[in-house]
Amino acid sequence: MAATVNESSEADAATPIDMYLAAQADMSSVDRFSRLEVSGRTGKWTDLIPLTNPAEGEQFRFDVDLDLCTGCKACVTACHSLNGLDESESFRSVGLLVGSDVLPKVDLAEPILELSAVGAKLTPQPEPVVNQLVTTACHHCVDPGCLNGCPAKAYEKDPTTGIVKHLDDACIGCEYCTMTCPYEVPVYNKRLGIVRKCDMCSDRLAEGEAPACVQGCPNSAISISIVSTAELRKQQTPTVDTKRLVPGAADSALTTPSTRYRRRQKLPEAAQPVDVNTISPGHGHTPLAVMLVLSQAAVGLHVARAVGGFGLADNQNLISAVLVPAVTAIAIAISVLHLGQPLKAWRAVLGFKHSWLSREVVALSGFFGLSVGSAVAAVQGWSSSTLIDAATSVVGLVTVGCSAMVYGVSGRRWWRPKNVITKFGLTVVCTGLAALSTVMSLTGAEFRSPYGFSLLIGLLIAVVTKLVVEHSVLRTDDAEELRTVQLLKTTLAARYNVRLVLGSVGGILCPLVALAVGSGPIAVFAAVAGLECVVAGELLARSLFFKASSAPTMPGSMR
């Protein structure tokens, strides 16, 4: 019997409200209506998944019939609920393409257009409006950006199914895959200190059960099919631009995504993501920015000392030599502590064969070790110090190169390898010269000497060049970089202006003052302030390097 208030039991002194509170608390209805078996759920969606595993050279893929995706977004919630994800987490999302071209007549003979077996008539009318919902999850790429980037071997592409799996226990939480995946698929989970992503519910598929999103879609718009990877490399999906999954998405050539989007009609060229103009700054990655600038400053100082050491007094040489490993140690500590799983930091070298991040880690560690050696050699006055210094310099520059390639391979236009190498290289020069001039001034050196003059003028030229290089993006006509420009001119304009001021003060004003006075307290002040401004400016520039990066992505929705 369900909760019933028995008003005759007035023997106890409970007031009526206590009885109602008791009735509310009574959960006997659960026993009354509970069922110990649900029939008809398992096996219900099995016609939407393949009966067999892919053959050699084939893989599973998501197969989306866009005509059947009407935007109910049940797939998003089904993924969330049936996978036990965190409160705001789902491995699927749904975006919207809008556009307004009247379409050309459909050419039904075109081979890549597949007619959908919809109940509706298959005689499409001209489409005056595009209002296309796009459900998206991991594209289980043939050449996955996440896997290629991962330094910790926390990804694997299943040799049988082609499913790209994230190995949660192997993940160190460096978040690098969130930059190398062009589809924003891996998402960092702060609580766990790792990223997580869709695995096509591979355990379900293994048991012949449909993935959660497939189960969730009322219209059977999502299914799993088998595709030849060679075919995928050859041909992309039937949208306007065959090099993109859908308008607005990244160039498919980057990773060769496997998802197929089908539609009865081509999308008009005017179709664009509804959120195309909503550009918000990216993550600042402060620890990475600090690590990069500090490690590059250390390399800069070392190389400056190694190359220009002839002009240094002994004490200047010694201080510089000791500073280099100290700064490098700080950079390494920061980079380890920024990991979601710092105790697993050692895994970061495992991906050496394919990951520039692993290579960066190895090179930076090597640089640190050698720089300690350089310092010891300098202190001890070893005769082999020149050799050690040279080796340290080479490894230091390799480190900077690896750092640059970490971002260079992301495929983002603003992070083109040439662009990043130039910027990182100039950071090395600016910070190295600024650091060296500060060491000199602190030990009482005179700047009005040929050596001091060339040092400060070199600094001035390097900083001005860096500012010019950074500024050059504002003249871009590249569509993707224009998004960066928009950010730099709006949301990030204040930061960018501060960066310009810091660079100008530290790299132009301070060196000129130091040159003018030559030595004494003012020269010391100018050199120290110059170093601080140059480093602060570089930190801000590096933060903008991350924040202003706006990569193409799958269509989003109104926010």
Place this chain on the structure above:
Amino acid sequence: MTKNPIVSALFKPMHPSKELDRVTSPIGLGQIPVSKEADSIVRSVCGFCSTGCSLDLHMKDGEAINISPSPGYPVNTGSACPKGWEALAPLEADDRATTPLLRDSLGTLRPVSWNVALNEFVDRVKKVQSDHGAESMAFLSTGQIPTEEMAMLGALTKFGMGIKHGDGNTRQCMATSVVAYKQSFGFDAPPYTYADFDESDVIVLIGSNLAIAHPIMWERVLKNRHNPEIVVIDPRHTETAAVATQHLGLAPDSDLDLFYGLAQLLIERDAVDRDFVEANTEGFADFANHVKRFPLDQVADRTGLTKDQLVRLADTIESGQRVSFWWTMGVNQSHQGVRTAQAIINLALMTGNIGRPGTGANSVTGQCNAMGSRLFSNTTGLLGGYDFASLDDREHVAKKLEIDSDVIPQEPSWSYDQIMSGIGTGEIKGLWVIATNTAHSWIDQMDCHGLLDKLDFLVVQDMYHSTETAVRADLVLPAAGWGEKEGTFINSERRIGHITKARTAPGEALADFWIFKAIADAWGCAEMFERWRSPEDVFRILRDISIGQPCDFSGVEDYQMLDESGGVQWPFPAGSTVTADSAERRLFADQTFYTKNGRANFIYEEPTPVAEPASDDYPLTLLTGRGSVADWHTRTRTEKSTVLSSMTAKDAYIEMHPVDAAALGVELNEEVVVSSLRGELTARVVTTTGVQPGQVFMPMHFAELNRLTFPAFDPYSRQPAYKHCAVAVRKT
């Protein structure tokens, strides 16, 4: 666990993969997360919209921890929209009302005990009534609570407390269909069953964005195996129109011209089912005369459609073997909604498209228990679909309830708008709002807020203390929500479904039923409700009252039977049995209607102009509607789910044709000010040819929208005409 941030940053779970481990459920749910492993399920009809999907609530140690849609249930067969999947999240919100809250002398709402709250309620309502007359206290209720609770509220207020005026938010959604059906069929009787979506060869959707508003009904349209013609009649090119085979983007509120013109076209080509009309209807000849005044040219001119479009639709209806017509808020929320709905009914009648599989003039309802409210809320109609004005009906109901028939008012309540304007005239001084959010949803919001502030006593009974209405209350009563209580809903196709208590309510929140019981005690009319001991007792009383009515469900034994049979559609009189064939039943297969003579009526009227046409100062027509499937009405519940919130726009936007946007010089996502004679708001522009030039669209879920809307009402249903007002848009 330590709170030291460095330590907690270092020591994250070493084996996070465990969190995503799944097990194969031994009870047939497939693979489910280890963290959500269920020992059993209970079934419950969803508490959002009127589709009435069944959800399997995954139970662990006596509490619901997860949801998946019920396979095998005749309505949704294993699918649900995101709201259904996320139906537990709103129960866990931080802003749940967990104790009664009373506004203190400093104007702050402070927690008080239930006894203090009940005494305050009774004292202040009685004071309002003694100062200004019993009729000066009114209530506004909802289509969101179970039928048993609605009946209890209606009986308590009207028979126990002497309250005369009460209405529900169903006035904002279904009133038009109710009146249309009553006048045409003799009873508020949507004739269809969802199987009609599967059976039609022509599906005509009018003012209905079914794909977004009712995704699970839309699923059935897409799975129709008869290759149906799908006709969408809507000024907007909606998600539904995008998949239609014919989209008639008519001028807003030109529906009556369209349907009369279509009737004329069909008559001209003799596409009338003469036998059916002759045998089963009244007034066709006069109707045929009436529509002669709607020739093709004129209709094309007034609707903005081409003659080809009109002729093609007439061809489609003529050649269709099983034509079904479906309408939703685009018809109901119009200044001439009742006549428009009846114009649709007329088309179905004259072509004989009623009572057969795949046919019907079918109103798709809004809220989960709109029909429970229509039949049993005791507001416009006397409990059980009876008439307050009829002495026989009053005595019949009084006898069934074992009460004195003199306590039953002799006329229906004022409608929602009359109650609101009654506040303005000072005739209403106290208001009790139950499970609705008037301050957000009522039309012409600036006026509405002024009215609410004018009340002597405002009580809000809700799950949340944070709704736009609750924050204005003098007293907040904390209510348990769907999932925390028992009862029944009646869905769009007349299916009575059971909801099961599967969660402990937070704090001292009580099911509305127990709150009503407690108020009856405190008021001193408890003896009138001695038999109303539990929701299921009330279900039995209502079942008894329904005997002999079209909605007779006296064949339903108890909740168990509803739970086991997959819901039961009315009528289901005593002696009916649940069989495979009884799962999906439509009305009027016997061609007998509920009017006195058993014939359906052709009802029509001259179209009237909209109340506020676009003007030089306000040149755009503002259309409103559902924006996203993840939003429900005023968002009080859906915004509590992070997943649902992530699917929908947080801030207001307005859809605008690129031509209008270019004329204003605004681009996609640019912020604009939208103003009407009554108020203004800021919103971001979405340029789309989904709206026509001269028209703009805004989703109804944004709280500020109703600052703009114009308080026009259908004269018969008193339903507000949310779908039309004049606005201007300017750059910020």
